[in-house]
Amino acid sequence: MFTGLIEHLGTVSSIERDSGGCTLTIADSAPILPDCHIGDSIAVNGACLTVTEFDKEAQGGWFRVWLANETLQRTDLGERKVGDQVNLERAMGAHVRFGGHFVQAHVDTTAVIVDRKPDGESLRLLFQLPEPTAERPSLLPYLIPKGYVAIDGTSLTITSVHDTERTFGVMLIKHTQEKITLSRKPVRATVNIEVDMVGKFVEKSVHAALSGGGGEGVRALVEKVVEDVLAKKGIV
Structure with missing residues (x-):
């Protein structure tokens, strides 16, 4: 889970492509690497990616991530070039203030x-x-x-x-x-x-209620809202 509050700007230093996707190396990343581990999640331009390698002692610090073709097709990361800057955010820790909104870093x-x-x-x-x-x-x-x-x-x-x-x-x-x-x-x-994502959950709950798959309380609430709207429009 992320907050959408960008911590740092990294720089794309290398791109290695093959038929399955590509590997990005993000340099100038030292400020977000002190607590980094292999397998950690870092949001790069809003896409949640897994750290496969990193070196926080190297000048500027760097880390690598793997992007499958699905990620390249759904995001702008396939358009990035060496030298481009990218937004970086580490996954949210339980001890930090929550100042943004609930962000999954799953690009829609x-x-x-x-x-x-x-x-x-x-x-x-x-x-x-x-x-x-x-x-x-x-x-x-x-x-x-x-x-x-x-x-x-x-x-x-x-x-x-x-x-x-x-x-x-x-x-x-x-x-x-x-x-x-x-x-x-x-x-x-x-x-x-x-x-x-809160909007997605609300929509799913409403659909479930109207189709008979949700709780009676939700269904009753939805029906009341619809009745109120129709009444104000003079339809009922």
Whole structure:
């Protein structure tokens, strides 16, 4: 489990590809390696990856992770080049403050930056989600204004949602811009998206209740909400 609060920016120092995927070496990583062990999870641009090798004593420190083709297809990591910076976060410890939101670092899809505008010292970014498919349905039901979304692993508050255009926006304050890679990405760049998992659990519970597979209490609550909405619209 992660919080979406980026700890450090690492640098891709080597990429080794084969038919099964690729190995990334992330350099300049010493600040997050003091308690590192083989098999630990580190979120790289929001994708939970397993450390296969590391050296915290080397200059700058480095670690290696393996990416299967599935990960390369679902994230922006297949587009990274040597010299690119990436957002890094270690898995959350039980003793730390919880300042972001619940992030699994299981990327749901990618989106494209379609607009970026300065707003004083802040930066407003607009993203467009891909057309939904049977294999990958729309994520828009999980995106609401003032809700959470993880973009390249960064926990951010949604400022706007436009369902018909498949777009949503966020705003980065100056401090955040300096600590993550997102503020440097241009229009048309790809980003990793993970929606708030709480919304997924709520949706599943509602579906189960309405289909008779959930608890009676949940079903009764859903029915009451629907009745209230219909009453306000004068339908019942």
